[in-house]
Amino acid sequence: MYKKIGGLMAGLLLPSLAYAHPGHGAGFVAAFVHPFSGIDHWLMMLFVGIWAGRIGGSARWQLPASFLAAMTVGFLLAAGGITIRGIDTGMAAGLIALGVLLAINTTPFVIDKTFWRSARLAMVAAFALLHGMAHGIELNGAQSLSTMGGFIAATALLHAAGVAVAKILRNQPVNFYRALGATLSIIGCGLLLGL
Numbered sequence: 001m002y003k004k005i006g007g008l009m010a011g012l013l014l015p016s017l018a019y020a021h022p023g024h025g026a027g028f029v030a031a032f033v034h035p036f037s038g039i040d041h042w043l044m045m046l047f048v049g050i051w052a053g054r055i056g057g058s059a060r061w062q063l064p065a066s067f068l069a070a071m072t073v074g075f076l077l078a079a080g081g082i083t084i085r086g087i088d089t090g091m092a093a094g095l096i097a098l099g100v101l102l103a104i105n106t107t108p109f110v111i112d113k114t115f116w117r118s119a120r121l122a123m124v125a126a127f128a129l130l131h132g133m134a135h136g137i138e139l140n141g142a143q144s145l146s147t148m149g150g151f152i153a154a155t156a157l158l159h160a161a162g163v164a165v166a167k168i169l170r171n172q173p174v175n176f177y178r179a180l181g182a183t184l185s186i187i188g189c190g191l192l193l194g195l
Helices: 001-013 028-036 039-055 058-079 086-105 111-139 143-168 175-193
Strands: none
Touching: 028 039, 028 111, 028 143, 039 058, 039 086, 039 111, 039 143, 039 175, 058 086, 058 111, 058 143, 086 175
């Protein structure tokens, strides 16, 4: 089981070993490729899909939809010159938090399921807002619809891949997901320490 996790994580890490990524050009293709250019982006997007698939039910579309909407808002804010400090730190912290959430996959200290559902959506939206701002900055503030369409399409593809991975892994024991979540959190810690 743990060999599977190690192999999966190694495969995920090979396409992009660099965390810091410079600005990119505008247009659909450049924006579509952009989420794959930094480990922070594609791991977050893939694992939001995996977490959504692991939860199941309406979360399979609600979490990705929340991410896409908030990411778009973040992109538009950054393209308009509105950003916040510590975006990279926040994105690394988001990976740590998502790893923990994937590992526990429960309603921690919350009796009201509606509250927990709203809290999940709010957390994902917060992660996404930072990623959207990073996209807006790194894509040189390009405001064209084709640029926006490119990174939204890539993000949706990564979310769908994550949901599909969760479906393939649905019969794995709880310890598998704990190890997977812990690995994601460790990667997030590594990125945070490397800032």
